[in-house]
Amino acid sequence: MSxxxxxxxxxxxxxxxxxxxxxxxxxxxKGRSAVTSVLATLGICFGVMTLIVVxxxxxxxxxxxxxxxxxxxxxxxxxxELPVEKEQELYDLCSENRNILSVTPFYEAQTxxxxxRGRENxxxxxxVSPTIYTQDxxxxxxxxxxxxxxxxxxxxxxxxxxxxxxxxxVDVGDTVNLLVLSGGSDVSLFSDDRNFQVTxxxxxxxxxxxxxxxxxxxxxxxxxxxxSAKKTYGIKLKNRNDDMHTVSVLQKKLKExxxxxxxxxxxxxxxxxxxxxxxxxxxxxxxxxxxxINIYNGMRRLVFERRSEIAILSAIGARNSEIKSIFIMxxxxxxxIGAFAGVILGLLISINTEFVFNLASSCMFYVQYFxxxxxxxxxxxxxxxxxxxxxxxxxxxxxxxxxxxxxxLFGVAAPLxxxxxxxxxxxxxxxxxxxxDE
Numbered sequence: 348m349s350x351x352x353x354x355x356x357x358x359x360x361x362x363x364x365x366x367x368x369x370x371x372x373x374x375x376x377k378g379r380s381a382v383t384s385v386l387a388t389l390g391i392c393f394g395v396m397t398l399i400v401v402x403x404x405x406x407x408x409x410x411x412x413x414x415x416x417x418x419x420x421x422x423x424x425x426x427x428e429l430p431v432e433k434e435q436e437l438y439d440l441c442s443e444n445r446n447i448l449s450v451t452p453f454y455e456a457q458t459x460x461x462x463x464r465g466r467e468n469x470x471x472x473x474x475v476s477p478t479i480y481t482q483d484x485x486x487x488x489x490x491x492x493x494x495x496x497x498x499x500x501x502x503x504x505x506x507x508x509x510x511x512x513x514x515x516x517v518d519v520g521d522t523v524n525l526l527v528l529s530g531g532s533d534v535s536l537f538s539d540d541r542n543f544q545v546t547x548x549x550x551x552x553x554x555x556x557x558x559x560x561x562x563x564x565x566x567x568x569x570x571x572x573x574x575s576a577k578k579t580y581g582i583k584l585k586n587r588n589d590d591m592h593t594v595s596v597l598q599k600k601l602k603e604x605x606x607x608x609x610x611x612x613x614x615x616x617x618x619x620x621x622x623x624x625x626x627x628x629x630x631x632x633x634x635x636x637x638x639x640i641n642i643y644n645g646m647r648r649l650v651f652e653r654r655s656e657i658a659i660l661s662a663i664g665a666r667n668s669e670i671k672s673i674f675i676m677x678x679x680x681x682x683x684i685g686a687f688a689g690v691i692l693g694l695l696i697s698i699n700t701e702f703v704f705n706l707a708s709s710c711m712f713y714v715q716y717f718x719x720x721x722x723x724x725x726x727x728x729x730x731x732x733x734x735x736x737x738x739x740x741x742x743x744x745x746x747x748x749x750x751x752x753x754x755x756l757f758g759v760a761a762p763l764x765x766x767x768x769x770x771x772x773x774x775x776x777x778x779x780x781x782x783x784d785e
Contacts (some may be wrong), residue, residue: 426579429606446589451479451483454569458472462515474617475499505544522544545754685762698744701740
């Protein structure tokens with residue numbers, strides 16, 4: 348019974364605190380507090396909106412690199428130094444694990460490749476199964492064929508990146524030579540006989556892959572890389588963040604072989620992307636610091652202006668903590684409204700980034716055209732749309748629910764903390780002093 352009565356008492360206290368807080372927000376003798384509240388809400392709204400849009404675009408920009416690296420070059424897990432007789436055991440273990448999507452064997456070597464007119468360029472040759480393009484969904488989605496097809500069924504066929512093909516001045520149907528090839532002792536370092544016909548040219552979301560990676564079939568790899576070439580097994584996971592658990596499970600059952608996670612590959616590159624994202628988040632989050640300071644100053648002025656009402660509330664029995672809660676409630680309301688509006692606007696803009704950037708590009712073009720027509724009409728022919736907007740418009744925004752929630756909570760916490768700090772000395776004057784002054 349006592350628990351129910353205490354619960355009712357808490358709810359009733361919360362109701363009257365909320366009503367008084369709304370009353371303070373509506374009624375303002377000089378109007379300054381109302382303006383401050385509106386500006387604070389707008390500041391939180393635009394801060395949350397900006398953070399969500401910036402983080403979504405940044406995620407899209409970075410994930411295009413990360414996805415291409417993981418799906419095409421590094422895989423989620425790699426198994427090396429596995430004896431041939433243990434190969435089937437690995438396949439059986441992977442088929443039993445629900446988090447594993449596929450296992451792809453491959454060989455890899457470095458080469459100096461020559462093309463037309465004596466063009467040369469270093470490259471990485473990866474020998475894979477000819478069916479990888481149709482059986483590996485992630486590989487298929489990230490590796491886009493721009494010319495020809497991913498056809499490795501014929502001997503001495505090769506598929507290469509668009510940037511590498513451009514450097515070698517070759518196209519589909521042309522022949523390239525692996526002039527220098529790393530391999531075992533039974534492989535010639537230099538040779539003019541390792542000729543491959545280009546059957547396809549691809550593009551991916553990461554320029555380094557386009558510049559260096561070529562694909563041939565497994566049989567050609569075994570023939571040209573030598574008997575001492577080491578076979579590697581690339582494993583794709585349903586959830587790449589569950590990589591460490593999958594490694595531990597496989598390692599316990601697979602006594603031989605070395606397992607490595609994607610976290611071990613391109614560690615420096617992934618770390619640089621993470622630092623870049625965190626620094627950008629920190630810089631944009633300074634908006635909330637500025638808004639919080641403004642709310643703090645505005646709330647202190649509100650406390651001073653409402654000292655007579657505060658004194659009356661204290662005189663009729665309101666506790667100090669309850670009076671403080673009135674101003675904290677107002678800060679919470681300001682943050683909640685601003686954060687909710689900011690989340691809605693941020694999500695709308697993030698979903699329609701292509702339209703927004705194209706609109707911004709058109710607006711900037713017409714503004715520039717207008718002023719050029721007035722002040723320098725002879726230069727109108729040089730006015731063009733900024734191509735940078737088109738680049739950003741083509742970046743697919745990636746929205747992560749956890750980041751949106753974190754940004755929204757941060758938007759609510761900033762005014763909440765500022766209101767709490769401003770209300771600490773809410774009853775610095777005694778009730779008698781306040782009423783005497785009035």
